[in-house]
Amino acid sequence: MKTIDIARRAARSLRSAKTRTILTSLAIGVGAFTIAISIAAGEGARQYADTLIGSNINPRALFIVKDGSLFEGGASPLSGSGIREYDPDVGMTASGASIKLMTQEQVDELAARSDLENVVPTYSPSVTYMVFGDSDKKFSADVAAYDATITGEAAYGTLPPLGEGLAADEVVMPESFATTLVEQGVIDTEADLVGTRVVMTASRPTSTATADELAQAYATGGAAAVAALSQPETKEFAFTVRALSKQSATALVTGTSIQIPVSAAREMSEYTTEGTPAYQRYVGVQALAVEGEDPDEVKAALLEDEFYAQTAEDLQGVIFSIVNILQGIVLGFGVIALIASVFGIINTQYISVLERTREIGLMKALGMRGGGVSRLFQFEAAWIGFLGGVIGAAIAVVLGILFNPTITELLGLGEGNYLLIFQPLPLIGMVIVLMLIAMLAGWFPARKAAKLDPIEALRTE
Amino acid sequence: MIEVKNLTKTYGKKQSSFKALDDVSFTIPDGASVAIVGKSGSGKSTLMHAMSGLDRPEVGEVVIDGTNILKLKNKAVDRFRSEKIGFIFQAFFVQANETAYDNVALPLEIADIAGRDRRKRVETALAVVDLTDKIKSKAGNLSGGQKQRLAIARAIVNKPSIIFADEPTGNLDSATGEKIEELLFELNKKGGSTLIIVTHDHDLASKCDIQIRIKDGKIDTIVQAKTSKVKKTPKKAGVKL
Numbered sequence: 001m002k003t004i005d006i007a008r009r010a011a012r013s014l015r016s017a018k019t020r021t022i023l024t025s026l027a028i029g030v031g032a033f034t035i036a037i038s039i040a041a042g043e044g045a046r047q048y049a050d051t052l053i054g055s056n057i058n059p060r061a062l063f064i065v066k067d068g069s070l071f072e073g074g075a076s077p078l079s080g081s082g083i084r085e086y087d088p089d090v091g092m093t094a095s096g097a098s099i100k101l102m103t104q105e106q107v108d109e110l111a112a113r114s115d116l117e118n119v120v121p122t123y124s125p126s127v128t129y130m131v132f133g134d135s136d137k138k139f140s141a142d143v144a145a146y147d148a149t150i151t152g153e154a155a156y157g158t159l160p161p162l163g164e165g166l167a168a169d170e171v172v173m174p175e176s177f178a179t180t181l182v183e184q185g186v187i188d189t190e191a192d193l194v195g196t197r198v199v200m201t202a203s204r205p206t207s208t209a210t211a212d213e214l215a216q217a218y219a220t221g222g223a224a225a226v227a228a229l230s231q232p233e234t235k236e237f238a239f240t241v242r243a244l245s246k247q248s249a250t251a252l253v254t255g256t257s258i259q260i261p262v263s264a265a266r267e268m269s270e271y272t273t274e275g276t277p278a279y280q281r282y283v284g285v286q287a288l289a290v291e292g293e294d295p296d297e298v299k300a301a302l303l304e305d306e307f308y309a310q311t312a313e314d315l316q317g318v319i320f321s322i323v324n325i326l327q328g329i330v331l332g333f334g335v336i337a338l339i340a341s342v343f344g345i346i347n348t349q350y351i352s353v354l355e356r357t358r359e360i361g362l363m364k365a366l367g368m369r370g371g372g373v374s375r376l377f378q379f380e381a382a383w384i385g386f387l388g389g390v391i392g393a394a395i396a397v398v399l400g401i402l403f404n405p406t407i408t409e410l411l412g413l414g415e416g417n418y419l420l421i422f423q424p425l426p427l428i429g430m431v432i433v434l435m436l437i438a439m440l441a442g443w444f445p446a447r448k449a450a451k452l453d454p455i456e457a458l459r460t461e
Numbered sequence: 462m463i464e465v466k467n468l469t470k471t472y473g474k475k476q477s478s479f480k481a482l483d484d485v486s487f488t489i490p491d492g493a494s495v496a497i498v499g500k501s502g503s504g505k506s507t508l509m510h511a512m513s514g515l516d517r518p519e520v521g522e523v524v525i526d527g528t529n530i531l532k533l534k535n536k537a538v539d540r541f542r543s544e545k546i547g548f549i550f551q552a553f554f555v556q557a558n559e560t561a562y563d564n565v566a567l568p569l570e571i572a573d574i575a576g577r578d579r580r581k582r583v584e585t586a587l588a589v590v591d592l593t594d595k596i597k598s599k600a601g602n603l604s605g606g607q608k609q610r611l612a613i614a615r616a617i618v619n620k621p622s623i624i625f626a627d628e629p630t631g632n633l634d635s636a637t638g639e640k641i642e643e644l645l646f647e648l649n650k651k652g653g654s655t656l657i658i659v660t661h662d663h664d665l666a667s668k669c670d671i672q673i674r675i676k677d678g679k680i681d682t683i684v685q686a687k688t689s690k691v692k693k694t695p696k697k698a699g700v701k702l
Contacts, residue, residue, distance in 0.1 A: 002570065016559075
């Protein structure tokens with residue numbers, strides 16, 4: 001019997017048992033729905049992560065450290081409470097782990113390499129307070145070195161083109177900061193902030209003065225000069241606001257700190273740490289692989305010189321592995337629902353074989369091969385799998401389209417980003433896999449049908 | 462020609478064994494109408510199953526057109542049935558939820574007849590049994606007589622050389638049954654296919670060229686109508702006619 005005839009007969013049998021067919025398909029549909037949602041959510045999350053990384057990290061970017069354990073997730077051997085030999089290069093990360101820090105010589109060594117450019121150590125500039133324009137109100141905010149490797153978007157003013165840094169006296173401020181300053185009455189409108197002078201004051205504790213210094217101060221300035229010696233030292237840095245960066249839903253850095261030129265960041269950071277063990281010690285450096293160099297090869301070359309690097313791709317991998325785990329969990333539920341529906345198919349098809357004993361007997365008497373009978377029942381199961389897959393996928397797509405805007409709003413994903421992204425190919429693939437699973441489930445009843453003895457089957461009561 | 466030689470079918474083992482057919486031999490010429498008559502349990506159905514290749518007794522031969530079908534492989538027997546045999550059953554066994562067309566097309570699909578040929582053959586077969594106007598009707602909506610005519614159309618659609626009819630009128634009232642009988646004999650005479658009717662109805666049996674009477678698995682008598690060409694093969698002598 002030809003396959004097309006078997007498929008047609010299978011479809012007809014299912015049509016004549018509509019209720020049973022639809023109910024069994026719905027059972028598969030539940031599994032298909034869950035799987036379709038998990039595929040769509042995985043795809044959506046991955047695209048979102050891509051956008052996120054694309055707008056925050058240059059694909060050529062490398063983060064280089066001296067202590068490889070930072071990337072391995074495990075505790076550094078340097079962490080712990082045990083006593084150990086003092087090493088001036090060991091310091092703390094923001095999360096409190098002890099790691100081997102990078103020295104200025106090592107940073108210079110990296111900067112001298114031909115396969116790296118834009119080498120910027122992780123300066124930690126800090127500002128005690130700042131004032132804007134003629135106002136005497138003092139504000140405090142985080143400052144960070146301007147990252148020339150990412151394209152940003154300016155709300156007011158203009159940003160330097162990609163790859164170019166700020167001039168030594170320019171800063172970029174988040175748009176939201178301007179809003180606060182308008183509320184505080186420092187400026188009239190947000191646009192006014194562009195071109196405004198900002199004076200940042202950094203301070204550092206004074207080192208204990210020596211007896212000679214004290215004596216000299218007393219001799220020249222009296223008691224007031226001695227008091228001034230124990231005051232924290234301060235230094236002013238003056239800038240002009242060049243631009244306000246637009247608040248983007250996918251931007252990670254720009255929304256939270258004032259970006260100052262790299263040179264100023266270094267100066268500020270060195271000023272506040274001078275004389276402390278943190279002076280010219282860095283967790284790591286940000287760098288770009290030179291145009292045309294494969295970041296992975298640069299990473300390997302760095303490893304030979306005992307530098308540990310993470311590429312943009314590595315970072316992507318970290319984010320994706322989280323997405324994959326979450327997707328796996330949802331997928332797991334779908335698979336469980338499918339397993340339940342597999343038993344549904346087996347059960348339905350067994351009943352169908354029993355109900356149609358006569359029909360099977362007749363077909364076998366008319367010379368249909370056992371294989372043909374078996375295929376007929378497996379095709380029926382495949383049709384059920386097809387229907388279930390299409391029903392589940394269709395419901396998932398419709399609900400996804402309906403609820404995507406709401407989900408985007410609730411999760412704050414930003415305009416144009418959707419959590420559920422349906423692509424035809426994975427959905428078609430899912431339906432095909434469901435058909436195969438259904439056929440597999442239909443194998444047991446189909447075998448029973450194939451082995452039926454036509455004489456027994458046609459025996460009248 | 463159908464030659465049945467020393468056919469023996471045993472059910473069960475050793476002490477509890479029971480011979481449904483016991484050394485049955487006879488010959489049927491092409492185109493004859495034959496009645497296999499016997500009470501229920503006499504072995505007449507077992508004989509029909511063996512002759513049509515549905516059952517495969519261990520002892521004896523069923524030689525049809527020179528081939529012993531009991532020695533054929535499963536696949537070959539299935540093809541033999543799909544190409545050479547038509548079946549008509551007491552309970553019709555038409556698929557109630559399918560159309561008359563699809564019911565009649567089933568043997569053609571099984572025999573891998575191409576689509577173009579198929580429609581023509583189905584239409585011809587339905588015309589023979591006078592069901593042309595019911596081609597699109599669901600078989601379940603037909604009357605008993607129409608169902609059996611549909612079953613006959615299904616049996617003849619593939620132009621088999623032998624048609625087995627198992628109590629073809631058993632589920633019908635006598636008037637309808639008579640029409641079915643007429644149709645069967647007409648097809649036998651005109652179409653030239655051998656008709657083998659299994660029945661316990663002596664009136665029906667008497668209309669056949671040959672009556673093979675079975676009792677307790679053995680041939681009781683073989684009665685031939687005056688025009689018949691067949692005789693019982695003498696058991697021991699093995700002489701064939």
